Amino acid sequence: MIYFSEQELDNFLLEDIYRGDLTTHCLDIGKKSARMSFTRKKAGVVAGINVALRLLTKLHIQANAFVQDGDEVTAGTLLIQAEAQADQLHQAWKVVQLVLEWSCGVAQYTAEMVQNAKAINPNAVVACTRKSIPNTRKLATAAVLAGGGHIHRQGLSETLLVFTNHRNLLDEPENYIDIVATLRQQAPENKITLEADNLAQCQAMLLANPDIIQLDKFSSDDVKAALELKQQLKSNVMLSVAGGVNKNNVADFAKLGIDLFITSAPYYAMPEDIKVMIEKR
Incomplete structure (x- = not known):
């Protein structure tokens, strides 16, 4: 496992959520209890799971992973499920998604080349x-x-x-x-x-x-x-x-x-x- 410092994880998050989600605030849905799921649309190799979990944890979100980095999964496989208040989930959403999408892309290309x-x-x-x-x-x-x-x-x-x-x-x-x-x-x-x-x-x-x-x-x-x-x-x-x-x-x-x-x-x-x-x- 590659170790990421707290500062590095904070930098990922703060690039996007430095003042929270304005839309969630204006709709007054921030305190609603919600569930967020991440699924891989196509079959292939998974990467970024460890970092994604740590990002969710930093936002005090309870999260469970159903796969590990390096796993080969079928299309539609559930990768991570998380539960928290809506404002927490919306702050985590895009950062975690981008980490997973980019990491999976690199891993998939590498696997095909290998x-x-x-x-x-x-x-x-x-x-x-x-x-x-x-x-x-x-x-x-x-x-x-x-x-x-x-x-x-x-x-x-x-x-x-x-x-x-x-x-x-x-x-x-x-x-x-x-x-x-x-x-x-x-x-x-x-x-x-x-x-x-x-x-x-x-x-x-x-x-x-x-x-x-x-x-x-x-x-x-x-x-x-x-x-x-x-x-x-x-x-x-x-x-x-x-x-x-x-x-x-x-x-x-x-x-x-x-x-x-x-x-x-x-x-x-x-x-x-x-x-x-x-x-x-």
């Missing part, structure tokens, strides 16, 4: 980057995990990944052997990834023996050629693909023999439709 890759290569790993929509990274992380994906890196401090923009500042930007040796000495507990922009770079990087070479925006033909170079050199370096990898083309790369797929596509998936019903209790 399925497409594993149908070809059972060892395939779909890992999402740090290129998430600003201020959504924690929600995105929870949703990706619920969908069966992995996290490539959450931030700059976690992993060693050498981009061209790093190398451009070095005295010898193409001395990959020295780059790898320096990183192994400076951070012996971390794996080393070098990103290759083209096939010639990949070939030179293979000789430096990093742990992973990330092939950025490589065509299928270039990925195939890179795998052939690796085989010729009898290298143990893992090759991953990144840049433009999505659920529609991941199988094409999997057929070539790639195991690791780096993507940000799930973050921009269409939200799933969550139906919300508030009724008298």
